[in-house]
Amino acid sequence: MNVYHCDELAVIFPPGRDLAEKIQEMGMDANDLAARMGYTPKAVNDILQGNVRIVSEVAFLLEMVTNIPSSYWLRRQVSYDEYLIREKVKASLGNQPLWKKSFPAEACARNWIEKAPEGKSKTETTANEVHTLLKFFAVGTPQAWDRYYKDARLKVAFRISLAEVKDPYAMSMWIRRGEILSDEDPMEQQDHKAVRKKLKQHLPEIIDFAAANKILPESAKDITYNTPEADVVDDCMTGLAELCRKIGIRILFVQNFKTAPVHGMYRWYKDVPLIQLHDRFKSREAMWHTFFHELAHVLYHGKKGICLQNVEITHHHPEKEEEANCFAQKCMAEAGFVDG
Structure with missing residues (x-):
């Protein structure tokens, strides 16, 4: 699992x-050095004091005078520049x-983000x-x-803005977590038409799998927001992810x-259709309905945009959501869910 933390750099000094x-x-x-380099004493003093950067020409001349490779002086300057920035x-x-x-704050408890080191001051x-x-x-x-x-940048990438979401900060963490998990397990890039054909x-087979997995295990019924496990995935969830992967669709439970x-999300991420679902549904019926709803977006609604279920965004297309709901209800009925 990837964790992200702050790398500390020791205080360093200018190469001068x-x-x-x-x-x-x-x-x-300094005067001897200036004469040997063909520079003025002031120019050399600026180098010694770190008031000017050591560039390629200076590094070459220093190599000639000190017999220390120019690459050393350039690396020291880069390290110092990095320290300053x-x-x-x-x-x-x-x-x-x-x-x-x-x-x-739960992101740290879930090990999505490593706890940052304490600084010498509150500001640090x-x-x-x-x-x-x-x-x-990133x-x-x-x-x-x-x-x-x-x-605008999010609108270009997803065709939505999280500015209208109740908590864009938490929502963005959930979305980003899916990206990180996807990057940890690369899949071959997919063609939308080919995925649709395989999905049909x-x-x-997917509906039969849903029919065989209608009941939430007893061990999962006590899992809540406060349950300490990061991502809770059981055999049904794993099986569904493996089944869809054969089709070219990534399934994540986050x-x-x-x-x-948010209950579910559909988007294409790095040319792979991604369905990201919450991992703590109160019933299998709720999970399957959300899954089939997002699956409809894969089947009918192309590669552009992003669809978030159970999230109010005013410029979502209601006709697409209605079409996805109808598809989900049909699949649920075929799987034998009473209220499908």
Whole structure:
């Protein structure tokens, strides 16, 4: 399972400090070095003080004078540049306590995100926690998260914005968790027409499987939001995932959040149709109805967009949802569910 955490870098110094130690060892001073490099004493002093970056030309000249490869000086400069930008970012992330608190704390308890290390100050601790969230979402800044999940970029990717969802922070974590699990277990890219054809051929087999798995196991009836297990998947869920994988459809069971009680989602992710379901349905009937509802989207509604069940989004297409409900009811009836 992937976890995301903040990597600590030790405080490092500009490469000029190494250079100062080297020329002292060689019995030289800044003026000698400047003369040997063909630079002014001021230019060399700027290098020694870390006021200017060591570029390729400087690194080459330093190699000639110190007999230390230019690659060493360039690597030291890159390391120092990385240190500076990390410190700059850390300072800005430390000012984001409200953004961090917007996300459900349960994500750490589920091991979706590793607990960030404690910092020397409250600001540093906040920065580490924000960093873990950014790594989880694979975005660079909280502002980038806002643009992707609430504004135009999400609309391009999914054709929806989470700005209208009651808790976009929890919802985005649930969606992202599915992406991470998908990336851990790659599938061959699929053609939509081919998937539809296979799905039509294997639909009776899926319905028969549903008919044989109508009852929720007793051991699963006590599983609630507060149950500590991360993702609870039983033999029925595993069997369904394996059956659909043969068709070219990925099935994931991922626990949702109380503030974002989504039951199911359909989307294409990296050219694979993905049905993501909650893992703690109160009955098998509810699970199967949600599954068949999302399966209808695979069959009828193409690769564009994203469909979220049990979530109010005003610009969803009600006619598609009605078509999916009718399909689900028909499949449920064929599987022998009384109220199908």
